[in-house]
Amino acid sequence: MENRVDTAGINEHELKTQEAREQLTLLGLAAPAVLAIVAIIVIPVGWLFYLSFVGSDGNFSLEHYQKMVQYKSYARVFLITFQVSLLTTVICILIGYPLAYFLALLPQRWAGIFMLAVLLPFWTSLLVRTYAWLVLLQKKGMLNDFAIYIGLWETPVKLVHNMTGTLIGMAHIMLPFLVLPLYGSMRKIERDMMHAAANLGASPVHAFWKVYFPLSLSGMVAGSLIVFVLCLGFYVTPAVLGGGRVVMVATQITAILENQFDWGAASALGVVLLIATLIILYLAARLLKFDAALFGK
Amino acid sequence: MSHFTKPTLRVRSIIVAAGLAAFTTIAIAADPITVVSWGGSYGAAQDNALFNDASKNTGIAINRESGASMSKTCLQVQSGAVSWDLVVTGSGGAASAAAKGCLEKIDYSVVDVSDFYPNLYTDYCVGSDVFATVMAWNTDKYGAPGSPGAPSSWADFWNVKKYPGTRAYRANNVDGALEPALMADGVPPEKVYEVLSTTEGMKRAVNKIRELKPHIAVFWGSGAQQAQLMKDAEVDMSTGWNGRFDNARKDGARVGYTFNQALLDYDCFAMPKGAPNKQVAMKFLAEISKPEYQDNLPFHITYGPTTKKAYEMTTAPKDLIESLPSHPKNVPMMLPVSLDFYAKHRTEALELYMEMLSE
């Protein structure tokens, strides 16, 4: 070992060149994605961040952020946004969990067919689905007409142009985002797990809560996060089904842009939403102990 | 209001204008200009009444786009990538954009506004049509306009005892939202903008809307929604734009409205600062502002022409003419929207309005 002469081995240079070439190829393959992320996300977000600190006189200013403290509407809009997102997520879980469970129990072929039914709305335009709910839920909509016809209630019930309608529409639109990862994690739970739990003496209910549910949790957390975060930025559905009463951050941003063409003020809202979202995600991660998955160990 | 109803009588020969147009054609036939309007029936009406014929007559090729917006215009200007030449906008939007330095000054040596109603053009925009923000209601519920007992003022809109039922009001935009509240609160129309010029006045208006809020079932976000809400009888009374309610009635909606205490407003054409084809676009703007195009507009949408001359020239039936917001018979009943107020106070007014909305 000590006497080893430091000369190149046979083909050492060629082998190194080959390795370098392969790594370069990999880098080349990743380059479009990296560039796209930089172009689509990093640069615009950075630009928005910059704009939010530019005042109406073109100099550095905190005026956009000061305004958010000055008027109560901003705090309320953020509160409504998080409230709607949280409620939508909860509704999605309540509906989506049993649905995903049912799908996971089906034989693969049938699960595929039913999954299609879940995904079908996915391929319909968001606007179409939203307006479809409006048609169904409004005062003289199909649901009210039908309920009155069969005598369920006598005068039309207000199902839309409020929080109820917004939540119905958003839960419907968000459902696949929850069901897909949840179904994936449920499919991965081996049948033996449930057999083992039963064999060890767990009743079906007990086996579900002690074994199945914890094992499906990763999919549920992933799905819930997707739903929650997507909800935070939702515009169309609350705008159409909320009747103008459910003012979310995106609505407020639009209002500022359309009325004042004030990109700085709108950017400031976006920046605050982004930061608030990150903080909430971080806290949730700490609380639910999935921070390793999200942020690395 | 007074100057609006007293037209100036400076008339320039149409022949001269036509000659100018012919000269224009020869001079600059090459580059198409980009004209941006809104989609739907509004854009279609402008295509049919104004753009297509003007393009044919002048030889100026146009590139038509939809999605006009002053915020996008300002973005183009600020980023130095202006691709639009003429953009349709509300008058208030134009005023705000001009205040931000996003618009070119209109060259009134090229565009002839001598027949225009005087406050339907500014340094930065030329009126394209006149509309009114009115109160509309379900005629089955409250009676036909003008019939005994039918609503006739903003006070009636607020009077839920006399007119029980649901209301719709503007969402996420303060334009035309505060004036009705003050009138309902007893402020005479001519004093409305005076009161609104202070924070207290704006708060008074917003508080009046706050008072009505429990009865406001829907806050509308678009003209299409105004029409839909009335058509589906989702609400019993709504604010909105007269043309939309006329269209809804044509579609069978049981809806009527009054011009009394309505807000008289106009849409206009503006030119982004640094528009790529400024000279040609200005000439095109001159062409479409002529009464011989303007008088076609009522056939396509019930928004009024901005030139008095168009009323003289149009072949439209009398009842249609008289239903237009800018018809001399209707104008005196209305409150013209003050661009000055919006230029100075829109930001604060919107904050106060959004505060009420988000509660």
Added chain:
Amino acid sequence: MAARQYFSRGALILANDSNQSAQASTALPIHIRDLTKRYGQMYALDSVDLEIKSGEFLTLLGPSGSGKTTLLMAIAGFNRPDAGSIRFGDTEMILTPPHKRDVGMVFQSYALFPHMSVTENVAFPLKLRKVSPAECAERVAEALATVQLSEFGERGIDQLSGGQRQRVALARAFVFGPRILLMDEPLSALDKKLREHMQIELKHLHEKLGVTTVYVTHDQREALTMSDRIAVINDGRLAQVDTPHVIYNQPANAFVADFIGESTMLPLSGDSAGRLMFADQVVTTEAATDAAADHLLVVRPERLFVLRGETVDPEKTIAFDGTVREFVFQGETAFALVAVDDRHELSVRFSTDSASSQNELQPGDRVSLGLHREDVITIPDNA
């Protein structure tokens, strides 16, 4: 690594562990009668009758798809047979749901709960049985000690090697003192060395616990190593149920002879005296009762030996002359294929004695192979 750890601890410590009080439960016999399970037209179990004695180690052995796992799952209660009876002792269990059957089971995949630590996994059945925390901790510690994992209680499942997981699964299956223990190919995921040692360890564990154990495997060597009795199963039916010795030495039919151990089968024919013959070789000196039927001679490769010119007593030994086709050195043994006529070859296995000339067999060599008469196995050829 896992294997090394195992060796250092040794299987015998486990067997000598005197602390047996916790597992002082009585074993139960299992009576299976007429058990039938169909999947469509296919019979996974076809009227199976099986008596499993109290405390015995019985292996269900068969190729994949033979029905052995279906039978085990039926005993555990994971599938619903179409007909039949399964009794544990005197109690009919066929309608009892799995969580009330009180049998321990080790799964092929181990089925350890990944969201629980080793201790939590082992404590799982105890908590369900409302065992007090103190006793629970004691019994978990005891079970982990039995499988040599005392220091691993706090580990997560993903921090264990395959062999360690296997032993956790085992501890979890017996910690609650079941009177029946089921194992579904528990060693199939382990490497060969570890597997062979775990076989002995499991055997000792069975002796210690004394529970009735039903073990499923497709590995005949494993079955022979571990079982008190083997139930060879094929096409949903039991082919033979007996001790390893009998199964190996007296296979009841060609399937068992072929499936268990290595063998070459030669077709036999009866002569006028009713003796069974291969070519002109007398295979059975006494007349067979059913000589007219087709028979097969089952030759175990290790029972053959090379004759080196010495004369043999035909009363005691049958000799086959042939030509070496192939010779393979395999470490502790060597293997040769010898053609005894145009159509039949015999497999021969020798122990590799470095001094022996057997190591020098070359393809093409003429050899004479001997087979003691007591090693002759004949079975009816009902194929």
